Amino acid sequence: MATPKSIPSCIITIDGPAGTGKSTVARSLAERLGLDCLDTGALYRAVSLLSLEQDVPPDDGPALSALAQTVELRFDWSDDPPSLWVDERNVSSRIRDLDVSSRVSDVASQPELRAILDAEQRRIAEDHPRLVTEGRDQGSVVFPDADVRFFLDADEAVRAQRRADQMANRGDVVDEAAIRSDIRNRDKVDRSRAAAPLVQPAGSIRIDSTHLTIEEVVERMVDLVHEQISGIGGSS
16 A cells, blocks of 8 residues: 555654564565654664674674675665565564674664664655654664654563564573563663663653553554644555
């Protein structure tokens, strides 16, 4: 379904901590509204993977920035959801592994790298101006003037279980204690980092998904988007 041509540009942001279902919700919301979908966390995960492979410390901002600029990070928008490639390698599945997840918050805390990837996200939005974009700082830093900004949250235990279910569905070995510890550590790093810490953007709409299904979250978002943007399309 295409977004009406009367709305040439529409940016909707979804921010929130790890394990809230942002990626799944963003894809579903984008599909309902006829928009493209950007998973910004995948970019940081890709750099985290590269840092693992090339023994670059996750807290070495200049080295990480240099590393990110030695490769081509690109999404293949013909895939559903869009796949992420590092040069000629599809890393979409590998970047979800726990060894990558455990260092992504440290990697994403480096201001030098954030500046590079923020610019890349804005460039993507120029090519895909009708966009649902999700991450940690989309509504607070990257797109503060977005048409609609959401903040998705949930209890820690629920988020850990969702991440475990996601990994199990991929056939990965699941260590629930390690997953919960990882989420707790990521929360601490994400909220306390100096560069673009995780916060609920002022004026954004908070949705607590602890007791909601993905479908219920998406329905609520669709209704709220329709309240703020007339003629965007997608059924309520």
